[in-house]
Amino acid sequence: MKIASFNVNSLKARLENLKTWLKDADPDVVCLQETKSTDDTFPRSELEDLGYNLAIHGQKTYNGVAILSKFPLEDVRIGLPGDDGDEQARYIEAVIPAGGTVVRVASIYLPNGNPLGTDKFTYKLKWMDRLREHTQTLLTYEEALVLAGDYNIIPKDEDCYDPVAWADDALFHPEAKASFRSLCNLGFTDAFRAFHQGGNRYTFWDYQAGRWQKGQGIRIDHLLLSPQAADRLVACDIDEEPRGREKPSDHTPIWCELKF
């Protein structure tokens, strides 16, 4: 089963690009972030026509997450537990039957957190605390679990074209990195790092300053796998091709293959 994550930076603006990639890459499950569409403007039939079931959590203008799946989507959870007052659409989770068992998949759009020293950074750290709390519960299920999404975290120096330039950014702040490590330390495998070492592999290139053309990106979209999911992991890679197309997202998809 091929499971992917793709921050599309507006589903409306990216629909043709996304459809092209779905036909080319043929993923079974796709976690989308930054759909920037409400549930009633979501292009349902366009994606259903390609064979996908949909679970969506929309919001006007900002955020928005979804899961597309060629297999049924069950037990859909909308929103991250831990703060009923949080209005931002950044989390959706579903259970997908697979090979006589299940895989649980979450689509995550973790807050950016810039600028530092504001309530936006506080919100990011609190959101990460909530994510860790919730995943601790999910891990007790002892299922194959894939936490897929835009984490807005550059884990290490090698995940960034210029660590010095990013030193004072919320994506690279020591507290944010430490929080991400504490999540990983619960027992998750960074699927990409299970196959690829070293630098110069990224999932995001800023539209500005010709970052894509210069090869200057950051690795902030991650697939975190529970032990039971990691047992089944046979491949993982970043697909840079969509970033080089006309009218691209500033992110590109990352995918993994689980054997069932």
Add this chain to the structure above:
DNA sequence: ATGCCCACGACACGTGGA
């Protein structure tokens, strides 16, 4: 040192992204 580019809402440019 700052802004570069892009999407949105809704038509002018401010907000947010990372």
